[in-house]
Amino acid sequence: MTRSRALEAIRDYLQQHHTRQVVTLNPEMLMMARRDPDLYSAIEQADLVTADGAGLLVAGRLLGLALRERITGVDLVPDLCRLAAERKEAVFFLGAGPGVATKCADSLAAAIPGLKVAGSHSGSPSPAEEQSICRSVNAAGTGILLVAYGVPAEEKWIARNRQRLDVKVAVGVGGAFDFIAGRVPRAPRWMRGAGLEWVYRLWKQPWRWRRMMALPHFLALVLAQAVRARLT
Template identity: 55%
Template sequence: MIDFARPQQVNILGVAIDCVDFALTLDLIDTWIVQRRVAGRSCLPCRQICTVNPEFLVDAWRDPAFAATLARADLRVPDGAGVLWAARRMGRPLRERVTGSDGIEYICERAALRGWRVYFLGAAPGVAERAAAILAVRYPGLQVAGCYAGSPADAEWPEIRARLDAAAPDILFVAYGHPRQDFWIDRHRHELPAAVAIGVGGAFDFVAGVAPRAPVWMRKNNLEWLHRLVTQPWRWRRMLKLPIFVGLVLRAR
């Protein structure tokens, strides 16, 4: 096990974004899982990873409760071209977007090699199971600890907790969408049996083929937001946060 110090950070609109890429993120997860296995669940709470995009930052600017949730997270990775743009304007360029949609692939690949147990929580009924099955074929040796749709409602917690305790995963993917998944992990992290929990938004839908992901060329050119707007027009209200984000960043300089 390698002992990592806290990564350097860049402050964007009051939120400290960790200066990490996928490689360092995976190494941190590796370290946390080993630490948890050695120390035991009672000694170390579940680590929370938040994939921070411009929408997160606008919501944190508006909502002190969400800002506090992000502040308590163990890792806030840069998800979104807007976050990379803001960091460049501040003279602190970041290497790459660390997205939940790509992260689930990289984490499952590492999990298959390391013997980590992964749990898929959230999305519509049946989607988690389909995504897990596809990833298990894609990454031979992947140990799927379990799948369950459930919901972030408080009434669901006893059932979810019982399932997770029985499954004993190392990593918990939570696909309840922003910001519900981030609030949910923060609320329950001291009771979660996993070493690491990460909100992955629509990642299960992408893996399962329920929702189409942007072509690679659009992702490389930071146009994934445009693809989502075209294929999911109901997101237009959420997209209005993008110009608000740009204005806030420009005003902060």
Template identity: 55%
Template sequence: MTAQPPPAPAGHVTVLGVPLDAITFDGLLAQIDAWIVADDGLHQVCTVSPEFVMIAQDDPAFMQVLREADLCVADGIGLLFAARYLGKPLPQRVTGSDGVPLIAERAAREGWSLYLLGAAPGVAERAAQILTERYPGLRIAGTYAGSPAPDEEADIVARVNASSADILLVAYGAPRQDVWIAHNRAHLETHVALGVGGTFDFIAGTVPRAPRWMQRLALEWLFRLIIQPWRWRRMLRLPRFVWGVLRHGEDAAK
């Protein structure tokens, strides 16, 4: 493992009470490296979307999780637009679905080990197989579907700790995955824990990701709605997000 100096503190913008760090994928990887080398406890990363922001408006416990996370990255083009509107542009959209393969690639080089937790039974295992084929030398410390149910917490924490994984990737969806990490933070022995939503499904191929041209045009949300029409109720949060940013712009920019 190559020790790197800790990266300079990232700037940030606050959008409707949620802090977002001005960081790139390279910065995220450098920060993960610094945390692993420091070996000073678990650090939580939240991949924040506009939907996260709106859930947090009605869920004080989730808002507290986001505010206390070590890093909140902008996983959503709407957040880049909001930050620009507030006069504090973010350098890059940092998504879990793009970030996990980059973390796996770096892990294969540095010797970090990953634990894949969540998604439907068998999905994490398939994602792990694909990642190890794609990045020779990658160490998968363990995989487990489980659930964020309170009565499973002790068993899951014991599984993760027994694996001696460096990085825990949790795919329970928001806000459950992030609340689960925060709730178990004091007992988990990994260096980094990151909520990754549907990333395992994308990697395993159980859910297709939007074509690159749709991603470039910020239409990934539309593709998800087409293939998963049940998400339409969740999409109603997006116009509320836009209205909230426009209405509370001055306060959000503080």
């Protein structure tokens, strides 16, 4: 799956009239899904799953899978907004910290001519707020819903509310709003190209080290599976 093919699929979804879920999958999320049945179900039932993480590309090569390009949430958001402007679809920005979604939306609206912002709301993944948030999203005439509650909350939130939402595409975008709003610096381009963005994020956000411990476990499982495949 390449970014252009992913956008082609999403372009098709925008011509339809039921909610499609897009998941940007990384190794950490995959390891979480082994212990979280709701997250596993959300990933399994998603309409489109992209590889967000260099670890998945490495795993793909070892296992002979056609994972050709890393497609991150933060890279996908501007692409989706350009597509929305082209298709005259409104985009709703949901999640992140107070004011971050609005700042992200304003930044993209300034950069992308014709982008219509349906609304922005920090909100909460709490089930108690779901009904009112869905009403607001639907009332705004939203075509694309970007959800930045973080993994695994955003994937499970979208999966729980697909029947309530009157949008065409809903995507969990992780920390994309923080990057685009300038709240969190992104790794230099050379580090991203070398698959080392996770090192930069760990340096800037050392509290993430516990979450990063999933990566060695993931690679160990992949190597074990690759060895078994070669022996059979």
